[in-house]
Amino acid sequence: MKNINWNNKEEVLEEVKKDGSKLILASKELKNDFDVVMEAVKNFSWCIEDAGEKARDNRDIIKEVLKKNSTYIEYASDRLRDDDEIMGIALEKDHWNLRFASDRIKDNKDLLMSLIKKCSGVVKYASPRLQNDIDIIKECIKEYGTRIFEQL
Structure with a gap:
């Protein structure tokens, strides 16, 4: 078994290309490295949970993650969860991802x-303001009847 230097970018890249879950073993610096994290999420999108803050704030990395599993939007930075394009991708794939969106969205x-x-x-x-908005209430009733209010 080969001894891996988890501080060495080339060695870590080689490992995460084979198994993205090994990102958890990488150094703090490499968990924020674009190349390392991108390779890891390409084959194991779940590993975004182990990525550093800088990587979680990278649009391209998060877009790659969303291709495979949109619920991992939860691990994106606050800035990206307030981004119309990024949240649009996540919401298009799964409307329940609204729970991870910014207050503005x-x-x-x-x-x-x-x-x-x-x-x-x-x-x-939705925001409290929209939960009490008459147009929203009317749309809910139109689409689903009054039973919707049993869920709230």
Whole structure:
């Protein structure tokens, strides 16, 4: 068995190309290295949980993660969870990802109206203002009847 130097970029790259879950063993510096983290998430998107803050704030890395599993938007930086494009990708794949969105996105009435058409239950992740908005309430009733309010 080969001894790996988890501080050595070339050795770590070789390992994460074979098994992305090995990112957890990489040095703190390499957990923020674009090349290392990108290779790791390409074959094991879950490892974004082990990536450093800088990597979790990288648009390209998060887009790669979202290709495979949109619920990992949870591990993206606050800045990216407030990004319309990034959250648009996550919400297109799974409307329940609204729970991970920024307060600003949770308060987007047009977005919420479109999500309600897929599943009115997402209203529970909307801002308090929109949960009490008459247009939102009417749309929920139109789409799902009054039973929606039993879930809130």
